[in-house]
Amino acid sequence: MRAETEATVESIEKSLKLLAQRLDWTTAPHRLEEMNAMIEDGDLWSDPARAQKLMRDRQKLSDAIDTYRRISQELKDNVELIELGEAEGDGEIVADAEASLKAVAETAAQKELEALLNGEADGNDTYLEVHAGAGGTESADWAAMLARMYVRWAESHGYTVELVSETPGEEAGIRSVAYKISGPNAYGWLKSESGVHRLVRISPFDSAARRHTSFSSVWVYPVVDDNIEIDIPDRDIRIDTYRSSGAGGQHVNTTDSAVRITHLPTGIVVTSSMKSQHQNREAAMNALRARLYQLELDRRNAAINAQHDAKGDAGWGNQIRSYVLQPYQMVKDLRTGHETSDTQGVLDGDIDGFMAATLALDVAGKSRAEANAED
Template identity: 75%
Template sequence: MRADAQNTVEEIEKSLELLKQRLDWETAEFRLEEFNARVEDPDLWNDADAAQKLMRERQTLVDAMGVYTSIKQELSDNIELIELGEMEDDEEVVTEAEQALKALATKAGEKELEALLDGEADSNDTFLEINSGAGGTESCDWASMLARMYVRWAEKRGYKVELQSESAGEEAGIKSAAYKISGHNAYGWLKSESGVHRLVRISPFDSAAKRHTSFTSVKVYPVVDDNIEIEVNPSDIRIDTYRSSGAGGQHVNTTDSAVRITHAPTGIVVTSSEKSQHQNRDIAMKALKSRLYQIELDKRSALVNEAHENAGDAGWGNQIRSYVLQPYQMVKDLRTNHETSDTKGVLDGDLDGFMGATLAMNVSGKSRAEAQGED
C-alpha cells in the first residue's frame, strides 16, 4: 500500500477508536437489548414523554452503532480492493479505492467530532441572539451579515430556522435579532459561537473609503426540554408589551403584541415580536428558562463559557474571532488559532472548521495546532 493511502487508513482508524470509546462499544449491544426490551413493554406509552425520551435515546444508540459499523466495513472493503488491485497490477482499481478512502476519512472525521457532542444539552435545539456593539451603523450592518451567516450555516445542515425577534438599525442592518434553530445537535455545534465577533473592512458607509472596525456579540442558549425543570418565581419577572420596530415586510407588527420579559435577579432581558401576544409570551418565557439553564450548565461545567459569564461590552478585549476583509482576507479564531483566507465561504455559512476546532480543544484542552505539534 502506498504511503499516502496508509496514512489515510491510520487517520480513519484513529477516528474509529475515538468513536468506539465514546460509544463504549463493549456494552453497546447489551444496552440496545435493554432498550428493545423496554420498548416492548405494553405499559411504555402510559407516560408519553418518558416513552418519547426512551425512543430518542434508543435511536441515538442505534445510529451511533450503525455509523461505527459502516465506517469499519467500508475501510475493510477498500483496503481489500487496494490489495487486490496491487496484486493484479490494476492501477484504476487502486486509485478508485484510494479516493474512496479519502472520502471516508472526511466522513470519519466529521463523525468523530459529532461524537464529542455528548454534553448534557448538546443534542437540544438552540436560541441564537445577535446584538450589534461598538461601531454604530457599521456594527448594525455587521450584525445583519452575521445573522445571514448563521442562517446559511443552519440551512446547509437542514436545520429549521425561526426568527423570534428583530430590531432594525437606524440606517442599515439590525440592532439585534433572536432565532430559534431546531435540529439534532444544534446547540452542541453553535455553543462555541458565543462571544464577540470583530470585523475589519473598508466601510461602504464612509465616503472617504476608510477602514473601519466593528463588533457584534453572539449568545447561544439551549432550548430547554420539557423534562428539564427550571423554576421561575413570578415575583422575579416583569412582563411588558410594546409595538415591534421590525425590519419591515413580514416582520411589521401593527399592534402592541411584542413581549419583553425582564428577570430581576440576573438582569436577563428576553423579547419576542413575531407572533401573537400569547405566543410571544410563551416564546419569551422559554427563552428566559433557556438563559437560566445555561447559567446552571456553566456553574456545573469545568469549562465555563466565558462568553456568557463575562460577556462585557461588544468591543475590544472580548472578541473570539476576527474577520478581516481589508487590507487582506482572513478569518481567525483567537481561541484555537484556526484560520482561513476564504472569507466569502465563511460569511456564506462555512463554519464547521471553526466549530470543530473549538469542540476538539474543549475536549482535549489543546488547540488542534498544539495537538499536531506533539505528534
C-alpha cells in the first residue's frame, strides 16, 4: 500500500476514533434499543413535548450509529480491495479503491467536525449581531463588511437569514445589525465567532491614503426553542417604542413601531425594528430569551473559559481574529493560529476553516493534532 494511501487510512481511523468517543460507542446500540422501546410505549404521547424530544434524540443517535458503521465498513471494504488488487496486479481496482478511500476520508472528516457540535444548544438556530467599535465611518464600514461575510457564509450553506434590526452609520456602513440565522447546527457553527474582529487596511475614507485599524464586535447566541424554558417576569423588563431609522424613502417607518426591551436585572438591551410593533415585540422577546439563555451557558462554561484565558487564549469577549489587507494580506485567528492569505475569499464568506479549527480545540485548549500526539 502506498504511503499516501496509508496516510488516508490513518486519517479515517482517527476520525472514527473521535466519533466513537463522542458517541460513547460501547453503550450507543443499547441506548438506541432503550429509546425504541420507549417510543413503543402507548402512553408516550400523553406528554407531546417529551415525545417529540425523544423522537429527535432517537433519530440523532440512530443517524450517528449508521454513519459510524457505514464509514467503518467502507474503510474495511476499500482496504481489502486495494490488497486484492495489489495481489493480482490489477492497477484499475487499486486506483478505484484509493479514490473511494479519499471520498470516505472527506466524509469522515466532515462527520468528525459535526460530532464536535454536541453542546446543549448547538443544533439550534442562532442570532448574530455585529456592532461597530469606536472610529466613526471607518469602523461602521468594517461592521458592514463583517455582516456581509456572515450573510454570504450562511447563504452558501443553505441557511435562512432574517434581518431583525439595523442601525446605519452616519456616512457609510452600519453601527449595528442583528440577524436570525436558521438551519441545522447554525448556533454550533457560529458560536465561535463571538468576539472582537480587527481590520488593518488603507482607508478608502482617508484622502491621504493612510493605514487605519478598526474594530467590530460579533455576538452570537442561540434561538431558544420550546424545549428550553426561560421565565422572564414582567417586572424585570422595560419596553420602549421608537421610530426606527433606515435608508430613506419607503424604508423609513412613519410610526413608533420599533421596540427596545431592557432586562433590568442584567442590563441586557435588545431591539427589533423591521416589522409591525406587535411582531417587533415578539421578536425582541425571543431575542431576550436567547440572550439570557446564552448568559446561563456562559456561566456553565466559566471553568472552560478560565482555562483558555489562563493559557493566554483570546476569550469570547476579546479580540479573536485579525484581518490585514495592507501592507500584506492575511487573516489569522488568534486562538488557534489558523490563517490564510485569501482575504477576499474570507470576506466573501469562506470561513469554514476558521470554524473547524476552533471546534477542534478541546476544553484544555489543545488541537486534535496535539491531543493525538499525546495518545
